Amino acid sequence: MLIGLIRHGLTDWNAEGKIQGQSDIPLNDEGRRQAEMLGDRLLQEPYHWDYCITSSLSRAAETGKIVAAKLAIPLLDPDERIRERAYGQVEGMTAAAREAKWGKDWKELSLGQESDQALQIRGLAFLEDVTARFPDKNVLVISHGGFLAQLYTALYKDKYSERLGNLSLTILEKNEQEWNPLLYNCTRHVLQQQH
Numbered sequence: 699m700l701i702g703l704i705r706h707g708l709t710d711w712n713a714e715g716k717i718q719g720q721s722d723i724p725l726n727d728e729g730r731r732q733a734e735m736l737g738d739r740l741l742q743e744p745y746h747w748d749y750c751i752t753s754s755l756s757r758a759a760e761t762g763k764i765v766a767a768k769l770a771i772p773l774l775d776p777d778e779r780i781r782e783r784a785y786g787q788v789e790g791m792t793a794a795a796r797e798a799k800w801g802k803d804w805k806e807l808s809l810g811q812e813s814d815q816a817l818q819i820r821g822l823a824f825l826e827d828v829t830a831r832f833p834d835k836n837v838l839v840i841s842h843g844g845f846l847a848q849l850y851t852a853l854y855k856d857k858y859s860e861r862l863g864n865l866s867l868t869i870l871e872k873n874e875q876e877w878n879p880l881l882y883n884c885t886r887h888v889l890q891q892q893h
Contacts, residue, residue, distance in 0.1 A: 699829065699872040700745060700836040700880075704765070705843050706758040707732040708864045715792045718757075719785030719811075719844075725760050732865040732888055733761045737768025739887035740838075745869070747771055748835040751828070753780045753842060761865070762840040771838075779824040782842035783817050786810020814848055821849035829872060853877055863888065 707729025711718050725733070740747065747769055752762035754776035766773040787809040788796055796804045805811075828837055843862040850858045850868075863885040870877040 699833060700747075701825070701828065701870045701872070701877070702740075702745070702747065702836070702838040703846055703849070703868040703870065704736065704761070704838060704840045705846055705862045705864055705866050706753075706755075706761040706840055709757050711790070712864060716790055717785050717788050717796075718842075719782055719789040720755065721789045722756050724756050729757065729761070729864065730764060733764035734768070735887045736865050736867065737765045739867075740765065740769055746836060747838050749774050749832065750838040750840065751780070752776050752840040753782065753845075754778055755781055755842070758840045758842060762838075765838065765840070769838075777824060779820040780839060780841040780845060783844040783848070784810070784812040785844075814851070817845060817848035818852035821845065822852050825849070825877070854879075858882060 707725045709718065709723045709729055710726050711721075711723045713726070713728075749772050750762050750766040750769075751774045752758040758780075759776055762773055788804065788811060791799070800807055800809070828839070843864075846862055846868070853870075858879075860883060862883055865888055866883045866885045867881060867887075868879065868883055869881040871880050
């Protein structure tokens with residue numbers, strides 16, 4: 699079984715450096731173009747994908763709709779468990795605004811944000827469920843940077859810490875009890891278009 703984990707395309711808030719969390723910010727035109735590029739790339743690669751599942755937030759759902767249409771695969775019902783981390787009072791703020799208001803250690807404060815542990819628990823529960831439902835299928839999962847980073851931490855501890863790019867693709871292969879990464883945080887399809 700393969701799982702392809704994808705971060706949604708670009709939004710205006712991404713471009714402005716604002717934390718989105720569970721605020722439902724739509725893709726912008728560049729984000730839609732990125733989703734088209736990923737769909738084109740996936741059509742060229744040897745992996746065959748059976749289904750696509752997205753978070754219920756519109757930026758992930760629209761990314762999934764574009765990619766699933768390109769690949770002509772079913773888009774399954776959205777899953778709440780793969781929504782972005784809830785950031786509470788911090789949503790909609792840039793790094794400069796957060797630090798100006800609460801200081802550099804704002805992450806240590808209780809501002810209504812969901813904990814790393816809570817994110818990891820729902821991420822692992824989602825993976826377990828998808829594995830049980832589709833044991834011999836390959837599933838694309840379109841989610842969010844903060845959520846995916848915590849899922850990778852839950853699976854691999856501190857082995858992967860680079861920031862996840864918009865429309866980055868990570869492919870994990872299920873081997874007995876382990877998920878082996880075949881590809882991590884690859885944005886080749888986006889970078890090719892920029893040159």
